Amino acid sequence: MSELITHSAAKLAELLAASEVSSTEVTQAHLDRIAAVDGDVNAFLHVNTDEALAVAADVDKARAAGEELHALAGVPIAIKDLIVTVGQPTTAGSKMLEGWMSPYDATVIKKIRAARMPMLGKTNLDEFAMGSSTEHSAFGPTRNPWDLERIPGGSGGGSAAAVSAFEAPLALGTDTGGSIRQPAAVTGSVGVKPTYGGVSRYGAIAMASSLDQIGPVTRTVLDAALLHEVIGGHDPADSTSLTDPVGALVEAARSGDVHGMRIGVIKELQGEGYSAGVQARFDEALELLRGAGANVVEVSCPNFKYALGAYYLVMPSEASSNLAKYDGVRYGHRALPEDGSMTIERVMGATRAAGFGDEVKRRIILGTYALSAGYYDAYYGSAQKVRTLVQRDFAAAFETADVLISPTAPTTAFKLGEKLDDPMAMYLNDVATIPANLAGVPGISVPGGLADGLPVGIQFLAPAREDARLYRAGAGLENLLEATWGGPLLAQAPALGGVK
Amino acid sequence: MSEINRAAVAHLARLAHIEMTAEELDKMAGELDVIVDSIKSVQEVARPDVPATSHPIPLTNVFREDVVGETLSQELALANAPDAADGRFKVPAILDEE
Numbered sequence A: 001m002s003e004l005i006t007h008s009a010a011k012l013a014e015l016l017a018a019s020e021v022s023s024t025e026v027t028q029a030h031l032d033r034i035a036a037v038d039g040d041v042n043a044f045l046h047v048n049t050d051e052a053l054a055v056a057a058d059v060d061k062a063r064a065a066g067e068e069l070h071a072l073a074g075v076p077i078a079i080k081d082l083i084v085t086v087g088q089p090t091t092a093g094s095k096m097l098e099g100w101m102s103p104y105d106a107t108v109i110k111k112i113r114a115a116r117m118p119m120l121g122k123t124n125l126d127e128f129a130m131g132s133s134t135e136h137s138a139f140g141p142t143r144n145p146w147d148l149e150r151i152p153g154g155s156g157g158g159s160a161a162a163v164s165a166f167e168a169p170l171a172l173g174t175d176t177g178g179s180i181r182q183p184a185a186v187t188g189s190v191g192v193k194p195t196y197g198g199v200s201r202y203g204a205i206a207m208a209s210s211l212d213q214i215g216p217v218t219r220t221v222l223d224a225a226l227l228h229e230v231i232g233g234h235d236p237a238d239s240t241s242l243t244d245p246v247g248a249l250v251e252a253a254r255s256g257d258v259h260g261m262r263i264g265v266i267k268e269l270q271g272e273g274y275s276a277g278v279q280a281r282f283d284e285a286l287e288l289l290r291g292a293g294a295n296v297v298e299v300s301c302p303n304f305k306y307a308l309g310a311y312y313l314v315m316p317s318e319a320s321s322n323l324a325k326y327d328g329v330r331y332g333h334r335a336l337p338e339d340g341s342m343t344i345e346r347v348m349g350a351t352r353a354a355g356f357g358d359e360v361k362r363r364i365i366l367g368t369y370a371l372s373a374g375y376y377d378a379y380y381g382s383a384q385k386v387r388t389l390v391q392r393d394f395a396a397a398f399e400t401a402d403v404l405i406s407p408t409a410p411t412t413a414f415k416l417g418e419k420l421d422d423p424m425a426m427y428l429n430d431v432a433t434i435p436a437n438l439a440g441v442p443g444i445s446v447p448g449g450l451a452d453g454l455p456v457g458i459q460f461l462a463p464a465r466e467d468a469r470l471y472r473a474g475a476g477l478e479n480l481l482e483a484t485w486g487g488p489l490l491a492q493a494p495a496l497g498g499v500k
Numbered sequence B: 001m002s003e004i005n006r007a008a009v010a011h012l013a014r015l016a017h018i019e020m021t022a023e024e025l026d027k028m029a030g031e032l033d034v035i036v037d038s039i040k041s042v043q044e045v046a047r048p049d050v051p052a053t054s055h056p057i058p059l060t061n062v063f064r065e066d067v068v069g070e071t072l073s074q075e076l077a078l079a080n081a082p083d084a085a086d087g088r089f090k091v092p093a094i095l096d097e098e
Helices: A009-017 A023-041 A049-064 A107-114 A157-164 A181-187 A221-231 A249-255 A276-291 A302-325 A344-355 A358-371 A377-400 A423-430 A434-439 A467-485 B006-015 B022-039 B074-078
Strands: A044-047 A077-080 A119-123 A170-174 A190-193 A214-218 A262-266 A295-299 A403-407 A443-451 A454-461
Touching: A009 A023, A009 A221, A023 A044, A023 A049, A023 A119, A044 A157, A049 A119, A077 A107, A077 A157, A107 A221, A119 A157, A157 A170, A157 A181, A157 A214, A170 A221, A181 A190, A181 A443, A181 A454, A190 A221, A190 A467, A214 A221, A221 A249, A221 A443, A221 A467, A249 A467, A262 A276, A262 A377, A276 A295, A276 A403, A276 A443, A276 A454, A276 A467, A295 A377, A302 A358, A302 A377, A302 A423, A302 A434, A302 B022, A358 A377, A358 B006, A358 B022, A377 A403, A377 A434, A403 A467, A423 B022, A443 A467, A454 A467, B006 B022
Parallel strands: A077 A119, A077 A170, A262 A295, A262 A403
Antiparallel strands: A044 A119, A170 A214, A190 A214, A190 A443, A403 A454, A443 A454
16 A cells, blocks of 8 residues: 555654655545445445546645645545535435435535645545434444454544544544544544533534534644644534634644643542443553653542433434434435325435435434423423533533543444444443533544554543644643554554455 | 333334334333333432523524525425425325314
8 A cells, every 4th residue: 555645644744745656646545545445334325526536636736826725735635424514415324314415505515615625535434414323324334443343432433444444634523422533543543522612513514503513633733732732613504503713732732841730530530330441541551651751630520420311312302403404305215105095294204214214313303202292391401401511520620630531432432333333332432522512612533552452542621612622631641642652553453355 | 110001102102203103112112121220310410599501601692693694495495295285395185084
């Protein structure tokens, strides 16, 4: 395989700026890699060859002409197929949207185009981003590059697998309860959920609007910061978009100084339910951070034990409303009833029966239940109160700590099919990532090493609007760990399809 | 045990406009019962004095300037429609034939 695909985005940007390589070469190398290994990995639902190469050629021409270019111009990127794109299909991993062509670009896509980054294609996901394994995609599961018999996490398993299989240096994901961070953890990559409102949601197909957030999926903390600065910032098209400036994220990632940083270990996000291997890597990370001069303290967030319950009420409630628009009238799939009257109501029922998969139906019905008369106060109302309690826990914890730390996921990647018939077991994968979404605070997952040959993720959380702290702490831990490994964790990943 | 049974799921499925077979209703009733049982603990801490949070980072009065922005052309808006006629979305009968 070409050495080009092993470089970080930061390194590629340097080589491109110095005209040591062309964007065409870089983009072609990644398209070649996709052709070589994606039959096994299935990270991509659509490969955008022609447009990617056209953008690359355009950047090369502009550079030769001496035009001023964005730092990431010519560096290719993969896009989670929940984010709408003109010129490429957007499916949300659902039969409901198979063949649908968005008439508009998401705001983040406009920014990617403005930076002139070639889009390699659209990546696989659990249907409408509902799942923790990418097995709920209507187009087949994505496989974990570390072990093709295992899940790559979810819902953004495609983006995480694409990055960790060296099919793309950068990717975009979305995180509603951990869909960026948990896949990053189990594939040995880096994933960031920005502060709620820090990156425009305009053009991200909505699952749960008060929880959804777009963010970067990369192989290094610095690359995530570089991408975050491209996509972040205020957008008038998203009424929940913050007006704050993005912040000096790249600077924080380049520093990585954790000396004197107060790091709070969340008592409730370890121990029971977390595998021994995950706990061991977590304890080692704490030891390294202490050794580098961080002030590691323990914090307690007693209401986090109610967070999973609150999430599985708020998320389905919002999803059941958001997905009501898929009715077979204006766009998407339409199915006709097999018999009986052919009214629009029955066409809707047949369309939604045929277009949605089991997990989507489960969540729509659960949300309809939580919102229905007689249950609203007991379920949805109670869950909204738990959000307040979780926010208060965070506020108290951030009085004694600058950032919080926990394992990203309770276990390493499980086998395909292992939890498919047990929805509750699947939901428990997100127990450590969900509190951040309920409270709107930012989080990052960085590789923490291997347990039984599979990646473990370490999560940092910061107060809302303090995303820069994540990059500083994340880069600090990355530097410390890579010194012990003698290089990036992904250098230890097995070869794919006989290609290394 | 929660109160989710087959009849309840059938009612919810009607509200949500999803046709389901008897088999699907039974399977989902069992699954939802387990899920609701595991998540109803939220009621333990939802005391009356705790205010509800609907949005994690509150913003108020977000308005745009009252000027005409970008809109989709009729052609683009109809491009993905399952059925269209005369510049409009076309649907089956709204009322039953009987």
